[in-house]
Amino acid sequence: MSHDQAAILEVRGLHKSFGSLEVLKGVDLVVRPRELVFVIGPSGSGKSTLLRCCNRLEEPNAGSIRIEGVDILAPRVDINAVRQRIGMVFQSFNLYPHLNALGNVTLALRKVAGKPREQAEAAAMQALARVGLAEKAKSYPNELSGGQQQRVAIARAIALEPVVMLFDEPTSALDPELVGSVLAVMRELRESGMTMVVVSHEMRFARSAADRVIFMDHGRILEEGPPAQLFNAPDHPRIREFIASIEH
Amino acid sequence: MERLVASFFNLDILQQAWPILLEGFWMTVKLTLVVVPLGVAGGLAVALASTVRSRLVRWTVVVYVDFFRAFPPLVLLMFIAFGLPFLKIDLGAFGAVALAFLLNTSSYYGEIFRAGIESVPRGQYEAARSTGLSALQTMGWVVVPQATRNVIPDLISNTLEVVKLTSLASVVALPELLFAARQAQSLTYNATPIIAAGIIYLVCLWPLVRLLSRFEHRQIALH
Numbered sequence: 378m379s380h381d382q383a384a385i386l387e388v389r390g391l392h393k394s395f396g397s398l399e400v401l402k403g404v405d406l407v408v409r410p411r412e413l414v415f416v417i418g419p420s421g422s423g424k425s426t427l428l429r430c431c432n433r434l435e436e437p438n439a440g441s442i443r444i445e446g447v448d449i450l451a452p453r454v455d456i457n458a459v460r461q462r463i464g465m466v467f468q469s470f471n472l473y474p475h476l477n478a479l480g481n482v483t484l485a486l487r488k489v490a491g492k493p494r495e496q497a498e499a500a501a502m503q504a505l506a507r508v509g510l511a512e513k514a515k516s517y518p519n520e521l522s523g524g525q526q527q528r529v530a531i532a533r534a535i536a537l538e539p540v541v542m543l544f545d546e547p548t549s550a551l552d553p554e555l556v557g558s559v560l561a562v563m564r565e566l567r568e569s570g571m572t573m574v575v576v577s578h579e580m581r582f583a584r585s586a587a588d589r590v591i592f593m594d595h596g597r598i599l600e601e602g603p604p605a606q607l608f609n610a611p612d613h614p615r616i617r618e619f620i621a622s623i624e625h
Numbered sequence: 626m627e628r629l630v631a632s633f634f635n636l637d638i639l640q641q642a643w644p645i646l647l648e649g650f651w652m653t654v655k656l657t658l659v660v661v662p663l664g665v666a667g668g669l670a671v672a673l674a675s676t677v678r679s680r681l682v683r684w685t686v687v688v689y690v691d692f693f694r695a696f697p698p699l700v701l702l703m704f705i706a707f708g709l710p711f712l713k714i715d716l717g718a719f720g721a722v723a724l725a726f727l728l729n730t731s732s733y734y735g736e737i738f739r740a741g742i743e744s745v746p747r748g749q750y751e752a753a754r755s756t757g758l759s760a761l762q763t764m765g766w767v768v769v770p771q772a773t774r775n776v777i778p779d780l781i782s783n784t785l786e787v788v789k790l791t792s793l794a795s796v797v798a799l800p801e802l803l804f805a806a807r808q809a810q811s812l813t814y815n816a817t818p819i820i821a822a823g824i825i826y827l828v829c830l831w832p833l834v835r836l837l838s839r840f841e842h843r844q845i846a847l848h
């Protein structure tokens with residue numbers, strides 16, 4: 378099968394079922410370098426499952442997934458090495474509560490990337506500085522606000538120098554006044570050239586930062602296009618309704 | 626009252642019995658220092674085995690835990706000490722106690738650790754795996770530290786029970802504290818050594834009990 382040499386992430390014919398419930402019914406998605414792709418759609422449409430298949434937190438039933446051209450579903454692939462290159466940020470942050478911010482970021486740098494302590498800490502401090510939290514390195518997650526926790530989670534992922542970052546509703550669990558700080562970090566990442574796939578309903582951010590928006594419905598991509606087109610003049614009335622409902 | 630003091634709190638008797646008691650005390654300390662770490666390590670292994678994907682391994686763990694929790698530790702110890710030598714497996718008295726305790730206490734510690742592991746949210750595991758940590762690294766660096774912290778009170782109270790249970794070693798003629806005390810009692814025809822042994826247990830275990838109730842109070846305050 379031919380595939381897109383220039384793509385960072387290339388998903389073809391992805392199917393995923395949980396028991397008899399078919400959640401992804403053949404999804405195709407190509408993300409090119411430095412692209413920011415936004416994924417929207419009603420709850421339960423399969424957005425999280427799509428992201429989680431991309432680093433095999435869920436095992437797809439059929440289809441192919443390539444990262445920089447390498448088939449990550451191949452039987453002999455070293456999934457832990459692959460995951461280092463795919464950063465993931467979760468709605469609920471999932472920071473390790475028993476480690477401070479620095480420890481959260483250095484863990485994989487030391488155990489997976491195999492860096493010695495000093496190098497790992499230097500890289501971690503750089504990542505924390507990038508999300509504006511260098512001075513919180515010694516703080517534990519329960520001493521940080523939700524926005525700060527999510528920024529540490531972003532630092533934990535970017536410290537491994539991934540080729541693509543997956544965000545699953547990174548601001549949905551945050552108080553409204555804390556959302557901006559996380560979006561600012563994501564904007565900075567985008568400007569520095571990071572390739573990103575973002576599941577989120579932050580429309581204002583999508584309008585100004587996304588290259589492409591994908592609308593998912595019932596396990597399929599219903600429509601995709603530049604934000605202006607998808608938000609202002611979608612082909613499907615269903616999408617117009619959905620956007621009206623979240624922009625209230 | 627005087628007779629009570631004379632036969633239960635008799636300082637002269639205590640002085641006579643003290644060397645025997647002291648030896649018994651050290652034996653109990655030695656047993657504890659072997660048996661508790663073995664049980665904790667075994668328990669952790671049992672708990673980790675119960676999280677693997679293989680059905681066979683998980684079922685083996687269930688049978689193991691059920692069996693050794695229901696089987697009386699005294700009978701287990703006697704079987705290992707007096708039965709196995711017929712099969713040319715002679716571990717010696719200390720070895721027999723260590724094995725019997727490993728089998729018995731690892732099933733209890735194992736259930737405690739398992740509850741701890743189950744109390745760690747799934748998202749912790751996923752976050753760790755998403756950064757490339759292997760399943761084993763995730764257990765070791767992310768899940769088990771949190772799991773342990775969540776069950777410290779249960780670990781402490783089980784350890785209290787295990788320490789008290791070391792007195793079983795006397796059935797295979799290991800002169801631990803209670804055995805020594807009973808020996809001293811029969812030599813002196815006086816109950817003072819038994820009371821003294823009780824007080825030694827009390828003094829040694831009391832800090833653990835204190836620690837336990839501090840943890841329990843903190844947990845209530847958190848809820």
Ligand SMILES: Nc1ncnc2c1ncn2[C@@H]1O[C@H](COP(=O)(O)OP(=O)(O)O)[C@@H](O)[C@H]1O
Pocket residue numbers: 395398400418419420421422423424425426427
């Ligand atoms: N681990 C799972 N087991 C069973 N069903 C699941 C699981 N994860 C997700 N689902 C189901 O799959 C569907 C899609 O879920 P999800 O991908 O989380 O949707 P979205 O992120 O778009 O809200 C939902 O119906 C959800 O209940």
Ligand SMILES: [Mg+2]
Pocket residue numbers: 424425426545546
């Ligand atoms: Mg979701």
